[in-house]
Amino acid sequence: MPVVHSFDPPDRFVTGTVGEPGQRTFFLQAREGTRVVSVALEKQQVAVLVERLDELLDELMQVPGNETTVPAMAPFDLRDTDPLDQPLVEEFRAGTMALSWDPVAELVVLEVFPVDAGAPDDDTESMEADEVLLVRMGAGLARAFCARSTQVLEAGRPDCPFCAQPVDPEGHLCVRANGFRRRGP
Structure with a gap:
């Protein structure tokens, strides 16, 4: 049975780094109350996640009859410029990520699997992972995550x-x- 680090929704979900430009380690960090989970990942993974998440939110804005409020920009009250929460303990290194929209709950769903999780099984299309980070968040928090992540990416060399x-x-x-x-x- 895998350990599922579930945040539905998180109080905070951000990208951050540790180290100097050129030597930075990137992290996804989710917090709910005093519980904090940090997952290490590559800069390119952050860039692709932001690109896909922005595309998903932009597509939702274009769906005819969509009742969900999807902001075009990060809501001001959800912007987060604080450093990563300490102590920073890496739970695992991110490998495969899955991004989807839950139309019933009107939430973005992000699943992050460890590098060693392997590929989905052809029969079940599920991952065999010891740990999973599961984040379910509203569209506003997702836009705020993208805005901060873009700033973090641009702060490098x-x-x-x-x-x-x-x-x-x-x-x-x-x-x-x-x-x-x-x-x-």
Whole structure:
């Protein structure tokens, strides 16, 4: 029987980082009362999650007859700029994530499975995981999550205007400049 870290809905659900740009570790963190669960993941996973979540919310806004209020932007009262809750204890490293909409409860549902969970079984289409992070949240909190996550993603190293690779403070070898070292801003 897997351990399910369920938040329905969370008091707080955010993306955050630990470390310096270029060496950051990304986390999803959910909190309900005093219970906090932190899951490590890759920067690219955060970017894809934000993209898909924004797409899902935008599609919901376009559904004819949809009674659910889906904000176009993050509601001001749900914006969260606080640091990650401490102590920061990694429950597991995220692998597969599943995103859906529960039309009855009118909630976004996010399931995060560990890296070692494997692929869905062809017969059951379910994951074999020891742990799962399950977050069910309203559309406003989902928009606020996307807004904060975008800020976290943009707070890293700047991209080279020529090759779009991250530029360290000491510069980088730009493939578009035939190997000449370009300096950071």
